[in-house]
Structure formats: structure tokens, C-alpha cells
Amino acid sequence: MTTEVTARPDDRVLTTDSARRTTQHLLKRVEHHLRDFLTAENELWTTVDPRATVPVTAVAGLIDSGGKRLRPAFCVMGYLAAGGDADAPGVVPAAAALEMLHACALIHDDVMDASGQRRGAPTVHVTHSARHRDSAWRGEGRRFGESVAILAGDLALVYSDQLMAEAPSAVVPVWSELRAELIIGQYMDVAAAAEFAVDPELSRWIALAKSGRYTIHRPLVVGATLAGSTALGTAFEEYGATVGEAFQLRDDLLGAFGNSADTGKPAGLDFTQHKMTLLLGWAMRRDERVHDLVTTPGHDPDELRDLLLGTGVPDDVERHIAGLVERGRAALDDAPMDQVWRDELGAMALRVAYRKA
Amino acid sequence: MTTEVTARPDDRVLTTDSARRTTQHLLKRVEHHLRDFLTAENELWTTVDPRATVPVTAVAGLIDSGGKRLRPAFCVMGYLAAGGDADAPGVVPAAAALEMLHACALIHDDVMDASGQRRGAPTVHVTHSARHRDSAWRGEGRRFGESVAILAGDLALVYSDQLMAEAPSAVVPVWSELRAELIIGQYMDVAAAAEFAVDPELSRWIALAKSGRYTIHRPLVVGATLAGSTALGTAFEEYGATVGEAFQLRDDLLGAFGNSADTGKPAGLDFTQHKMTLLLGWAMRRDERVHDLVTTPGHDPDELRDLLLGTGVPDDVERHIAGLVERGRAALDDAPMDQVWRDELGAMALRVAYRKA
Numbered sequence: 001m002t003t004e005v006t007a008r009p010d011d012r013v014l015t016t017d018s019a020r021r022t023t024q025h026l027l028k029r030v031e032h033h034l035r036d037f038l039t040a041e042n043e044l045w046t047t048v049d050p051r052a053t054v055p056v057t058a059v060a061g062l063i064d065s066g067g068k069r070l071r072p073a074f075c076v077m078g079y080l081a082a083g084g085d086a087d088a089p090g091v092v093p094a095a096a097a098l099e100m101l102h103a104c105a106l107i108h109d110d111v112m113d114a115s116g117q118r119r120g121a122p123t124v125h126v127t128h129s130a131r132h133r134d135s136a137w138r139g140e141g142r143r144f145g146e147s148v149a150i151l152a153g154d155l156a157l158v159y160s161d162q163l164m165a166e167a168p169s170a171v172v173p174v175w176s177e178l179r180a181e182l183i184i185g186q187y188m189d190v191a192a193a194a195e196f197a198v199d200p201e202l203s204r205w206i207a208l209a210k211s212g213r214y215t216i217h218r219p220l221v222v223g224a225t226l227a228g229s230t231a232l233g234t235a236f237e238e239y240g241a242t243v244g245e246a247f248q249l250r251d252d253l254l255g256a257f258g259n260s261a262d263t264g265k266p267a268g269l270d271f272t273q274h275k276m277t278l279l280l281g282w283a284m285r286r287d288e289r290v291h292d293l294v295t296t297p298g299h300d301p302d303e304l305r306d307l308l309l310g311t312g313v314p315d316d317v318e319r320h321i322a323g324l325v326e327r328g329r330a331a332l333d334d335a336p337m338d339q340v341w342r343d344e345l346g347a348m349a350l351r352v353a354y355r356k357a
Numbered sequence: 358m359t360t361e362v363t364a365r366p367d368d369r370v371l372t373t374d375s376a377r378r379t380t381q382h383l384l385k386r387v388e389h390h391l392r393d394f395l396t397a398e399n400e401l402w403t404t405v406d407p408r409a410t411v412p413v414t415a416v417a418g419l420i421d422s423g424g425k426r427l428r429p430a431f432c433v434m435g436y437l438a439a440g441g442d443a444d445a446p447g448v449v450p451a452a453a454a455l456e457m458l459h460a461c462a463l464i465h466d467d468v469m470d471a472s473g474q475r476r477g478a479p480t481v482h483v484t485h486s487a488r489h490r491d492s493a494w495r496g497e498g499r500r501f502g503e504s505v506a507i508l509a510g511d512l513a514l515v516y517s518d519q520l521m522a523e524a525p526s527a528v529v530p531v532w533s534e535l536r537a538e539l540i541i542g543q544y545m546d547v548a549a550a551a552e553f554a555v556d557p558e559l560s561r562w563i564a565l566a567k568s569g570r571y572t573i574h575r576p577l578v579v580g581a582t583l584a585g586s587t588a589l590g591t592a593f594e595e596y597g598a599t600v601g602e603a604f605q606l607r608d609d610l611l612g613a614f615g616n617s618a619d620t621g622k623p624a625g626l627d628f629t630q631h632k633m634t635l636l637l638g639w640a641m642r643r644d645e646r647v648h649d650l651v652t653t654p655g656h657d658p659d660e661l662r663d664l665l666l667g668t669g670v671p672d673d674v675e676r677h678i679a680g681l682v683e684r685g686r687a688a689l690d691d692a693p694m695d696q697v698w699r700d701e702l703g704a705m706a707l708r709v710a711y712r713k714a
Contacts, residue, residue, distance in 0.1 A: 041537070045541060048541075048562065049545065049559065049562065051544070051545055051548050051549075052541050052544070052545060054544060054548065055540060055541060055544045056541075104511070108507050108508075108511065111503075111504075111507065112500070112503075112504040112507060112508075114500060132551060135551075135552070137551040137552055137553075138550065138551055138552075138553050138654075139550065139551055143469070143471065144547065144551050146468075146469075146503070147468075147469040147547045148544065148547070150465050150468065150469060150507060150510075151465075151469075151540050151543055151544045151547070153507075153511070154461070154465065154510070154511075154514060154540050155537065155540045155541075157511060157514050157515070158514070158533070158536040158537060158540065159537075161518045162529075162533045165526070165529045165533075169522070169526065172519075172522045176515070176519045176522075179515040180398070180512065180515060180516075183412060183508050183511050183512045183515065184402060184405075184409050184412060184413075184512075186508055187408070187409070187411060187412045187505065187508045188406065188408055188409060190501065190504045190505070190508070191408050191411065192408075193495065193496065194489060194492075194494040194495055194496055194501050195492070195494055195495075196494075196495050202406065205405065205406065297495075
């Protein structure tokens, strides 16, 4: 077991091992907090009517199904890197709130994208459309399933807010920014896909809002704010923007060329949905043939995929991702934090940029 | 102009006129607060991209289209009845938050109910489905319109929370209860309609959650909590339950027999949507013919409406509404509040129970 020892100004010693243990310990507490919160809500609503627990169960099902827990991880690491006390109460509910908000985003996204699978299981709206059909209930099954998903997402949004209200109120401004950005970013994504806006700047803004800010920059700032620090804002912004772009490009690569068993989502969905991804914007600008094919109504998704492979897009993107990770790590060089946290956030950048699913 | 004078313990004099003026003044400030908030958000997002303002504009359009503002009114009256200072800052954003939450509920409800009109104008999802069609955009128009509505509703939910965060945090527990109840109540409503659950107790619980609690009881308690009082809880609960049931029955009567020019909604929508309303539950229990007709798949909504009229349901319900209003007013008799507020809340009970739209 490695124990790189770093002397801190106050002569306490922080090692990679202890930093990692503290992070893992807090993230475990986040899991317990989420579970306890949802169990209590489930018990509360069971007393009203068994039906009343359906939206709670839908949220709990998604939370339990795993996921990368990136937002809680960045929140906890931002907190600790900014010198937050691992035993103080605020960071655990705040990190739990970020994951709960993400549950809302995923449940509503899956309706908007008409996605059938999430984390290898049927999505909320698909599950409940099937329940409607199997029970031979009245009305339209699609509408019923989507209604349950809309309400389950709403409930997750309210729960996320309830969790965040357990943290000190200093966090309110960044929490508000993060949520509005997420929603407006989603709208821009939906609108860009509908308009098929061939606008690389727009695709970049969407990636910045949804990945850079929502997933990385703002969760780090939530953590740092809870630790009472504002000194890391600029470094976290640059780190978030670059690593977020790498994250989004990886997401696009996996969506385009990954396999569905790894990602838990159908392969090539972005193509069939005409999503103007960061990857596609890039490929369209660099090759006329790609541009011509994607702007042809009713083009074949498989043909597009083959063309991207044939024109060497994946290798080019890999090079760009490596550069982004480098820039993200460099952004922390002069930031006022312990070297151990610079290393840990560097490792996170790699984990995010080179994930398999 | 009437000026019933009531002596208060501290010898200041509160008149019906001054109570009403103070209420109206605060409600006017709530309108300004909502407008200023949305204008600032609109300006903020315009700088990013003109598209980014679309969800903000959708929310603002609904807020601007009027409505009864019942929840802000109950919040402000609960606050003043509990002795709150009209010049203190908390109650205005809290009342604005309640109206903003209601905007979310309406926008999402209209998707779930497939409603085309709201307050005499096309609903958010219909407006944006039409925009999609007129622009010949890609993908399915229905899904696009519903996606915009999902996101606009999410944004209103986040905004409502941002507004409530401007009020003292004492309000967090009742605010959390109110929102979860609203969402679970909506789900129960959707599920009961799909199952066509002939369960009068269930219909009553739904009416209690959605009207009694969400519209009346909890907004009153939000106000009283901001005034630092817990003494009115029991009175407000009973007042909310009875006046809320009257409100829901009026809603059902207007939905069933009202005219669409008054209500801004298509007439008889609850019938065509197989909604298990409080009114219908009542009618089914009291007349076998009603029960038989509504449980016949594909029954004619017009035939059902005629049968309800023929069996005297509207008159019976009117008598019941009158009794509920009486009980609601009586619930305030021994509550520790100035007689002026007892009278004002009595007048609100009548306004709610006998509204025309």
C-alpha cells in the first residue's frame, strides 16, 4: 500500500491513503443518508395507501441501481480539498442532494429521449407503461408511464432540495445556479436536436453546462462553499470546463461506439435520435462527407457510424481528450490546496475521461 | 365603506378595511416579486443564447396569464392572522414561491392530462408541439412539446425553491410536506383514473391532499410559521380540510357542468378522461345507474352528464358545499386570532366555494 507523505503547513500529515479513506468514508455516509431518507419516506407514505409509495419506489429504484456517483464524489473532494472538516454535518446531505437531483435529471431525460433502458434496467416510464398495459388499465399506456416518470422526477427534485436544506444556507446561490443551468442546458440540448442546429459553439455550450458545470465545477464549488472557502473557484472552473468536455466526449464516444452491455443504454441512440453531440459537431466540421450525411433526412445511423470510424474521428477525439485532461490537471497547479488533493483530483480526471461506461 | 371596528388586546385598532388593504398590498408585492424574479432570469439567459429563455418564457407566460392566486392569498392571510408584521421581508417571497410551485403543478398536470387549454390559452406542451410542427423540426412534435413542458415545470419547481429560500428556514418542514403531498396526491389521482378505482375514500384522500392541504391548509401554515406562530395549526387544518373539500367539489361541478368560456378548460374533460373525481365517487355510491354507466367501458360522456343532472346530483352537492363552508368557518371560532381575520377567512371560504371559474 502506497503512503506518499506530504507535510501540511500545520504539520499534520495527510497521505494519499488517508485522503482516499476519508473520501470513501464520506461517500459511504452519503449512500446511507440517501437510503435512510428514502426508507423513511417509503414508510411514511405506506401508511396512507400502498399506491402512494409508487413514485418513492421509482426514485429509490434508480438510486439503488448504482451509477458513478460523480457529483457526490466531486462535492466531497471539493469540500476536503478546501479544508472542510470530515466530521462536520453539512457535506453528507449536500452530496446526497446532488445525487438526488441527478435522479430527477435522468428520469425526466429518459422520457424526453424516449429511452427504454438505464443502467441496464427498464426506465421508469417504460416500467410503468408496461404495468399499465399488463393491468389493462384505462387510457393510454405511454401517457401513464410518462406521467409516473414526470411525477417521480418531480419528487426527486423536491427531495434533492430537502436534502440540500440540511446543509448550511451559504450553499443556496451555487445550488440555484447549478439547477437552473442543468434545466436550461437540457432544453438547449432538446432544441438543438429538434432544429438539428449545426452549430459547434452551441454544442460546446451545452456540453459545458451539462458536464463541465453541472457534473464537475458546481459540485466542487458546493463542497468548497460548505468548507467556507472561495479561494478555489477559478481553479475549479477551469478544471470543470476541461475535464467536463473530456467527460462529454467520452460519453459521446461510448454512446456512438460503445456496447450496450457496458453502458446500460442502447448503442447508437444519439444517432437515431439525431442528437447534435459534441462529437458529431466536431466530425461535421472536419469532414464534408459527414456533414452531408447527417444533414440528409432519414439517413442510416449505421452508415453514419461507419463513416465516422472510416474518417478517423475516434482517434482524433482520443488525442483531444488527453489534452483536456492535461489542462484540467494543470489548472490545479497553483490552486491553494494540499498536493494530495491535487493528485486525487488528477486521478478523478483520468477516471472520468477514461471510463468504460 | 364598512369599517367594523375591533379592539385588539394591545389597543391598536384593526378594521376590515385596513386588514383587506394590508392583504391586497402584500399580494401586490407578491406579483411584483414574481415579475422581477422572472425578468431577471430572462435577462440572465438572454445573454447566453436567445433559445435559453424559452423555458423561462413558458413559466412567465403561465404566471402572467392570471389565475386565482389562492395559495399566495392563504399564505398572506395566515401570516397576518397569526400576527405577522406586514413590513417584514419573509412572507412576500414565500407567497411567490407557492404560486411558482403551482405553475410547475399546472404545466406538468397539463401534460399528464393531455390538456390543450389553460386559462383560455394553449398549454405549454401544445404551444411547443405546434412550434415544432410549424418549423418542420426533426423528431416527434408531441414529444418535443412535452419535453419543453417537463423542463419548464422543472424550472418553475427550482424557482419556487429559490424564492422560498429567501424566507426564514423555519418554513422548511411545512414546505417539504406540502410539496411531497402535492406530488404524491397527483400520482394517486393519475393511478386512480387509470385503475378506475371506485373507492370513495381514495377520492376523498386525493381531494384532501390536493385541495385541502396543498391549496389551503399548508399555505396558511406557511404564513403562520413565518409569523412565528404554531397556535393556529389545528384550526387551519380543519378549515383547510372542509373548505378544501368544498373547493374540490366546486372544481368538479365546474369541470362537469361549467362552460369552457368561464373555466378556460374544455367542458366535461374529467368525464372523457375517466377521472375518478370526488363528485363522481359520490354520485356512483348514491345511484346504481350512475355506477353501472361509469363502469361500462367506452361509455358516452354526454350520457353520463345527463344522468347526473337527472338524478339531482348538482343540488345535493350544493347542499353539501354549504355545510362544508359552515364547518370551515366554525373551525376558526375558538382560534386565537383577531375577529377581523376570522371574518376575512370566512369570506375567503365563500369565495373559494362559490367561484365561477
